[in-house]
Amino acid sequence: MCGIVGYIGHRDASPVLLEGLHRLEYRGYDSAGIAVPHRGRPRVHKAAVRVAELRDRLQTPMPGRIGIAHTRWATHGEATDVNAHPHLDASGRIAVVHNGIIENAEALREQLTGRGVTLVSDTDTEAIAHLIAAALDEGANSSLEDAVRSALGAVDGTYGLVVLDARRPEELVVARNGSPIVLGIGDGEMFIASDLAALVRYTQRVVYLDDGELATVRAGAFQTSSLQANTLQADRAAKTPTTVSLEAEDYELGEFADFMRKEIYEQPEAVRRALRGRLDDRFATTHLGGLNMDARQLREIRRVKFLGCGSAYYAGQIGANLVEELARIPADAEPASEFRYRNPVIDSDTLYVAISQSGETADTLAAVQELQRKGGQVIGVVNAVGSAIARECGRGIFLHAGPEVSVASTKAVTTMSLSFALLGALLGRVRDLSTANGKRLVAGLRALPERIEQILALEEEIAAAAREYAHASHMFFIGRVRGWPVAREGAQKLKEISYIHAEAYQAAELKHGPLALIDETMPSVVIVPDDELFTKNIGTIEQIRARGGPIIAITNAELPADLADTVIRIPGNEPELDPILLGIPLQLFAYHLALKLGRDIDKPRNLAKSVTVE
Numbered sequence: 048m049c050g051i052v053g054y055i056g057h058r059d060a061s062p063v064l065l066e067g068l069h070r071l072e073y074r075g076y077d078s079a080g081i082a083v084p085h086r087g088r089p090r091v092h093k094a095a096v097r098v099a100e101l102r103d104r105l106q107t108p109m110p111g112r113i114g115i116a117h118t119r120w121a122t123h124g125e126a127t128d129v130n131a132h133p134h135l136d137a138s139g140r141i142a143v144v145h146n147g148i149i150e151n152a153e154a155l156r157e158q159l160t161g162r163g164v165t166l167v168s169d170t171d172t173e174a175i176a177h178l179i180a181a182a183l184d185e186g187a188n189s190s191l192e193d194a195v196r197s198a199l200g201a202v203d204g205t206y207g208l209v210v211l212d213a214r215r216p217e218e219l220v221v222a223r224n225g226s227p228i229v230l231g232i233g234d235g236e237m238f239i240a241s242d243l244a245a246l247v248r249y250t251q252r253v254v255y256l257d258d259g260e261l262a263t264v265r266a267g268a269f270q271t272s273s274l275q276a277n278t279l280q281a282d283r284a285a286k287t288p289t290t291v292s293l294e295a296e297d298y299e300l301g302e303f304a305d306f307m308r309k310e311i312y313e314q315p316e317a318v319r320r321a322l323r324g325r326l327d328d329r330f331a332t333t334h335l336g337g338l339n340m341d342a343r344q345l346r347e348i349r350r351v352k353f354l355g356c357g358s359a360y361y362a363g364q365i366g367a368n369l370v371e372e373l374a375r376i377p378a379d380a381e382p383a384s385e386f387r388y389r390n391p392v393i394d395s396d397t398l399y400v401a402i403s404q405s406g407e408t409a410d411t412l413a414a415v416q417e418l419q420r421k422g423g424q425v426i427g428v429v430n431a432v433g434s435a436i437a438r439e440c441g442r443g444i445f446l447h448a449g450p451e452v453s454v455a456s457t458k459a460v461t462t463m464s465l466s467f468a469l470l471g472a473l474l475g476r477v478r479d480l481s482t483a484n485g486k487r488l489v490a491g492l493r494a495l496p497e498r499i500e501q502i503l504a505l506e507e508e509i510a511a512a513a514r515e516y517a518h519a520s521h522m523f524f525i526g527r528v529r530g531w532p533v534a535r536e537g538a539q540k541l542k543e544i545s546y547i548h549a550e551a552y553q554a555a556e557l558k559h560g561p562l563a564l565i566d567e568t569m570p571s572v573v574i575v576p577d578d579e580l581f582t583k584n585i586g587t588i589e590q591i592r593a594r595g596g597p598i599i600a601i602t603n604a605e606l607p608a609d610l611a612d613t614v615i616r617i618p619g620n621e622p623e624l625d626p627i628l629l630g631i632p633l634q635l636f637a638y639h640l641a642l643k644l645g646r647d648i649d650k651p652r653n654l655a656k657s658v659t660v661e
């Protein structure tokens with residue numbers, strides 16, 4: 048979603064802001080803007096361009112040691128210069144950058160128009176700037192914080208926002224309700240961002256704002272208070288900063304041309320990190336301390352439900368298969384975006400698993416809140432430590448994948464599936480999974496990083512195969528049972544970054560309709576694990592071939608000669624863990640196909656890395 052940066056301190060603000068925007072661009076990139084005050088008015092530069100272009104256009108220096116900036120993913124109003132943030136009030140004193148959606152924006156805009164205010168943009172954000180200015184006018188001596196609090200009292204919706212009053216260039220006010228805001232504490236300087244990526248090159252000491260919180264930030268100090276409180280009640284306090292272990296290099300490309308390929312290559316290390324301290328050879332099981340559940344509590348779980356969006360949902364499907372298979376507990380996955388809208392039945396014996404790389408996805412967070420409200424037990428499987436979902440759940444499994452910047456998720460998805468294998472083994476070993484099977488799985492898990500390295504060594508072969516299919520307009524991704532969610536995630540990767548229409552189908556469903564689409568122009572990527580369903584999958588390939596459809600087989604088995612047009616053969620492992628490995632060649636396949644088509648791999652059109660609005 049949109050990226051927000053703010054700075055106040057002893058440096059020139061604009062280079063810090065532009066650098067921060069550059070780091071946050073993966074969150075949204077249809078327009079960008081910056082405001083730095085000068086003689087009581089904010090000087091604003093904004094346009095429907097990428098951050099690099101904005102930087103190029105800023106030829107004249109913008110002196111000033113305080114400022115705010117924004118990179119946008121349009122929700123209200125098209126991506127135009129005028130709709131880009133920051134937005135100003137009519138007097139040009141207040142500048143606001145905002146992430147989120149104001150639900151009563153139309154009503155607020157009408158009220159403002161009724162009062163004679165002229166709105167210049169189509170955005171929901173502009174209304175906030177006018178409301179703050181009006182609150183300041185009404186209470187002549189009120190603080191900016193009070194004016195922001197009072198303005199936000201009229202606002203329904205979600206926001207992470209930063210407000211600058213050009214007449215008070217010694218402070219910024221920030222507020223959070225549903226969209227992330229983090230403060231970076233420097234030495235006599237403060238940084239504000241929607242994401243750690245913009246901060247970690249300057250400081251590792253951070254404070255996460257909670258929903259319903261507001262903060263006044265000055266160069267040497269900050270104070271938080273509640274959005275709800277009135278001026279007298281506001282319990283102003285300074286939260287204690289936490290130290291994050293991320294470094295600026297975690298967000299650098301290094302030798303890679305883009306983040307997606309870099310992150311694909313980080314997978315062996317990410318998996319090693321995610322396994323550290325979690326394998327138990329003595330009892331042939333796994334340790335997941337973050338669950339905070341003893342053996343008795345683990346045994347009391349009667350069902351497991353996985354909830355996530357996009358790739359996290361497909362990973363959840365892999366998780367459901369793993370838990371059913373290893374622990375023999377009924378499990379399923381559901382898109383978190385649907386969950387709360389169907390008034391779900393919450394069962395106290397069910398373990399709900401909220402999955403999210405960013406930990407900020409609004410739909411997933413809302414599902415967690417619905418669960419909490421109804422007394423469901425929910426754990427988070429999250430990459431971003433300190434994120435809203437991680438904090439809301441309070442317990443779970445951290446992915447330890449390291450920062451993921453590419454919009455198309457790779458190492459996070461792999462470590463999600465890995466976490467579910469760890470969870471499945473743990474739940475299985477307190478039930479009927481035998482010691483022998485436990486040992487086999489622990490050995491298989493330990494072998495994963497090396498196997499992933501072997502798959503990455505096949506990159507050139509996979510790239511050549513991908514390039515051959517770059518002319519296709521549509522593709523099927525076919526899988527059965529263990530291979531089905533792998534096919535879904537493979538199709539998702541391809542459509543996200545190549546814009547080729549890719550549809551995933553269960554192998555056996557193909558003959559119930561979609562087979563009608565097969566001809567020589569419709570390639571099918573078929574997932575063929577080396578498991579008990581191998582011959583069934585060969586049968587599916589035969590059905591497609593008989594209709595002239597080109598076949599790309601992704602397998603860890605030996606296929607009959609000439610069965611498929613292209614075979615990508617990867618190393619095997621324990622069959623239950625196949626989905627983790629079979630997904631990796633599909634990442635490279637999508638990547639090289641998109642590369643061949645000249646796509647902007649890290650910034651696919653219309654998408655954003657973390658979707659913090661509904």
Ligand code: G6P
Pocket residue numbers: 356357358359402403404405406407408411454455456654655656657658
């Ligand atoms: C967005 C991204 C997807 C991602 C999904 C869930 O839609 O474009 O790639 O899978 O959000 O993100 P999360 O951070 O919750 O895993």
